[in-house]
Amino acid sequence: MNNNQLMGPDILGPTPREIVNELDKYIVGQEEAKRAVAIALRNRNRRKLLPPDIREDVIPKNILMIGPTGVGKTEIARRMAAIINAPFVKVEATKFTEIGYIGRSVESMVRDLVSVAYSQVKKEYMTKNYSKTKKAVLENIYKNLTKVNKMLLELDKNEVLNQIDKGVYDDYIIEIEISQMPKRQPLSIEELFETGEFSQMLSTDLNPLDMLFGGGNKSKKKKVTVSEAKKILRDIESEKYLDPDEIAEEAVRRAQEDGIIFIDEIDKLISKGETTGPNVSREGVQRDLLPIVEGTTVNTRYGPVKTDHILFIAAGAFSKYSPSDLIAELQGRFPVRVELKPLSKEDLKRILVEPQNALVKQYKLLLSTEGVTLEFEDEAIDKIAEIAYEANQRLENIGARRLYTVMEKLLSDISFEAPEIKGSTFVVTKGYVEEKLKNLIENQDLAKYIL
Numbered sequence: 001m002n003n004n005q006l007m008g009p010d011i012l013g014p015t016p017r018e019i020v021n022e023l024d025k026y027i028v029g030q031e032e033a034k035r036a037v038a039i040a041l042r043n044r045n046r047r048k049l050l051p052p053d054i055r056e057d058v059i060p061k062n063i064l065m066i067g068p069t070g071v072g073k074t075e076i077a078r079r080m081a082a083i084i085n086a087p088f089v090k091v092e093a094t095k096f097t098e099i100g101y102i103g104r105s106v107e108s109m110v111r112d113l114v115s116v117a118y119s120q121v122k123k124e125y126m127t128k129n130y131s132k133t134k135k136a137v138l139e140n141i142y143k144n145l146t147k148v149n150k151m152l153l154e155l156d157k158n159e160v161l162n163q164i165d166k167g168v169y170d171d172y173i174i175e176i177e178i179s180q181m182p183k184r185q186p187l188s189i190e191e192l193f194e195t196g197e198f199s200q201m202l203s204t205d206l207n208p209l210d211m212l213f214g215g216g217n218k219s220k221k222k223k224v225t226v227s228e229a230k231k232i233l234r235d236i237e238s239e240k241y242l243d244p245d246e247i248a249e250e251a252v253r254r255a256q257e258d259g260i261i262f263i264d265e266i267d268k269l270i271s272k273g274e275t276t277g278p279n280v281s282r283e284g285v286q287r288d289l290l291p292i293v294e295g296t297t298v299n300t301r302y303g304p305v306k307t308d309h310i311l312f313i314a315a316g317a318f319s320k321y322s323p324s325d326l327i328a329e330l331q332g333r334f335p336v337r338v339e340l341k342p343l344s345k346e347d348l349k350r351i352l353v354e355p356q357n358a359l360v361k362q363y364k365l366l367l368s369t370e371g372v373t374l375e376f377e378d379e380a381i382d383k384i385a386e387i388a389y390e391a392n393q394r395l396e397n398i399g400a401r402r403l404y405t406v407m408e409k410l411l412s413d414i415s416f417e418a419p420e421i422k423g424s425t426f427v428v429t430k431g432y433v434e435e436k437l438k439n440l441i442e443n444q445d446l447a448k449y450i451l
Helices: 003-007 016-024 031-048 073-084 108-148 150-154 157-166 189-194 197-203 208-213 226-239 244-258 282-294 345-353 359-368 378-394 401-410 412-420 430-442 444-450
Strands: 063-066 088-092 173-179 219-225 260-264 297-300 303-306 311-316 336-339 373-376 425-428
Touching (some): 016 031, 031 073, 031 244, 031 311, 063 073, 073 088, 073 311, 088 108, 108 150, 108 157, 108 226, 108 260, 108 297, 108 303, 173 226, 219 226, 244 303, 345 359, 345 378, 345 401, 359 373, 359 401, 373 378, 378 401, 401 412, 401 430
Parallel strands (some): 063 311, 063 336, 088 260, 373 425
Antiparallel strands (some): 297 303
């Protein structure tokens, strides 16, 4: 099979190679992990083409990522979900408590996933309706604009509407009426407490029954520019065409078929037989995770959601324990295991310059808004990567996150003085990097607090 065939149109969506190539734009290295998630996505799409009787029996091969912090575990999962526009949530395993303890239950991650899916579907449906809302939006703005400038009433209405559409009055301030609390699906009792809505209910003057059952349509007046009013009113008008039940049904389907849940710090659920203290319920959380990952039905505000075909990706450093210390049943639910390697000096150098959102590019663009041109010599890039690598070796290894602290310390002076040196060019040299950072590396006690 040649490359043209691989890269051509495909009813199964992006090929594994295309997914890896897309991930390469943002994440340096970690080829094994990229291949694992790409295969998992491809298998999910392959399953959809199977006969219905077989399709239900083909379950996702959940992934366990093992590696230190800052090496790309979360970023790989997040970027993967963005590539296919799948509902995605990241949760911290330590945030959950065993059933019977005060706190969030593991079922809340499924409810969060469906809420994300609902927002995605709603946004898509609203966008489709924008063309239908144009006339109503212009009429509403015309009505409020003529209150501000009554002279417009003397002009031909169609001419004024055309001018509003073209942006002639975009900077005018008008007062519009908007809903104080948008229509919403009713909350379940579990969600009311888990999401913090109960506290919000007590701290606002909104009707608690409206929050619980999804009612209420109070409105308030707000002063905005005509340009802002177009966007606000377009969304309000577009929402009138929506069928909440239709959106909820599609959101549940997407969550079930395409949803991805990323469970971070799963190694923190290992308690090794501790029976007292804050770790007492951690093994219980592992047991609670079992039915969710294996396949169960969770009640949400949008309807019951089956978790059988949701893709779960768990991650942890496993510096103190190993994956075999998880309870045996949970280990079996994550058959695909990939180990992410610690970042080398060369990896850190590539992270600085290669990704589309590379740190060096970000700082150049930030300072360009002040009229300052920032340049980096190649030797300076090498030195920054070397210092970050050394800091990771001598202090706690936090991976690529070390580059953020190093770059902030390095460029703090130029960032502070930027408004006073508009129009100038500043070149970061190897000597400048050494001057700003070398003493910090040599003085480990100081480095602990600054880097």
